[in-house]
Amino acid sequence: MATKISAVLTVTDTNQKTASKSLTDISPTADKGRIVNLARALVALTTGTLDGVELVTKEDITNEKPAPNLTVTPNTANGLSGDAMSFQLAFDSDATPTASPILKGQYGGFTYNAANKTFNVAATQGLPYIEHPTTITVTISLPETSQYKAATATIEWQNMQADLFNS
Amino acid sequence: MADKMKQSYALKLVAGFTDGDERTISIDNPRSDITAADIRALDSLARDVIIGDKYGAPFQTFKDAGIQETTTVYLDLEETP
Numbered sequence: 001m002a003t004k005i006s007a008v009l010t011v012t013d014t015n016q017k018t019a020s021k022s023l024t025d026i027s028p029t030a031d032k033g034r035i036v037n038l039a040r041a042l043v044a045l046t047t048g049t050l051d052g053v054e055l056v057t058k059e060d061i062t063n064e065k066p067a068p069n070l071t072v073t074p075n076t077a078n079g080l081s082g083d084a085m086s087f088q089l090a091f092d093s094d095a096t097p098t099a100s101p102i103l104k105g106q107y108g109g110f111t112y113n114a115a116n117k118t119f120n121v122a123a124t125q126g127l128p129y130i131e132h133p134t135t136i137t138v139t140i141s142l143p144e145t146s147q148y149k150a151a152t153a154t155i156e157w158q159n160m161q162a163d164l165f166n167s
Numbered sequence: 168m169a170d171k172m173k174q175s176y177a178l179k180l181v182a183g184f185t186d187g188d189e190r191t192i193s194i195d196n197p198r199s200d201i202t203a204a205d206i207r208a209l210d211s212l213a214r215d216v217i218i219g220d221k222y223g224a225p226f227q228t229f230k231d232a233g234i235q236e237t238t239t240v241y242l243d244l245e246e247t248p
Contacts, residue, residue: 013196021194023217027225030216038212045178045205046196 002060003028009039011048018051026055068093068148072140072155075118086120087155089140093148098141110138171241180206181231184219189230197234206232 005026012018023042026035036053043050068091075086089097099110099119110119119140137156144150178197183189210228217226 019195023192025190025218025220025223027216027218027223034212034216038209038216041209041212042192042194045198045201046194047198048196 004058004060005030006056006058007035007039008054008056009043010051010054011043011046012051013046013048019048022056065144065147065149068095068142068145068151070097070140070142070151070153072153074155086118087138087140089117089119091117091142091151093142093145095142095145095148098143100139100141170243173239173241175237175239177235177237179231179233179235180209180229182213182217183227183230184224185227186219186222186224188219188221188224190220193235199234201232201234203232 004024005028007023007026009021009023010018011021023039032055035055039053040050070089070091073088073090075088087099091097096114097112097119099112112119119138137154140153140155142148142151175195176197178194178201180192180194181189182192206229213226213229215225218224219226
């Protein structure tokens with residue numbers, strides 16, 4: 001999304017006709033006094049007189065994409081045991097999501113199944129030991145596509161039986 | 168009724184930006200005695216005020232300026248063939 005600022009100059013010509021002249025692409029950090037000074041100098045090059053300067057801000061939403069409505073729910077209850085666990089994703093995009101555990105290096109091996117939009121961690125992967133009780137936070141990321149913006153969602157579990165994850 | 172002709176004038180200022188981008192600012196009804204010094208004097212006033220329309224690059228200088236004369240012929244549509 002791009003924000004565009006214009007200075008609209010109201011000018012009266014020698015026939016007493018009033019017209020507007022839009023000076024586009026004004027810097028968002030421009031000092032108002034400097035904007036008026038430039039407007040005065042430009043109109044001084046004409047036969048008209050400057051009546052006023054108005055700043056107009058517009059947002060260009062032409063290329064704005066919708067968010068993909070990403071939701072993540074656990075298929076495995078808190079206090080999970082050594083069984084395989086998974087999250088269920090729902091999103092309206094053709095993108096392939098990724099999962100990144102906060103506990104990098106200690107907990108990983110998420111496998112994405114595109115057929116049913118789930119991330120799975122198999123107990124047989126030999127997950128390393130995690131102190132318990134441990135809250136595991138996982139961030140799901142969806143990349144931007146031609147139709148949708150990028151999006152992220154997080155999900156947490158309370159792992160109460162971490163010793164069952166010993167490899 | 169005969170066709171009518173009307174002449175109009177516009178000052179065309181070509182603004183250059185630090186990324187190489189250029190855009191033309193058009194101002195109607197310019198004075199007839201505008202000098203190069205008048206245009207040069209605009210440089211410092213435009214700095215930090217206008218930006219490029221592609222990447223928002225800062226204004227650098229007015230690279231070119233000229234007065235364009237346009238003649239419009241208004242056809243008399245009520246004239247019988």
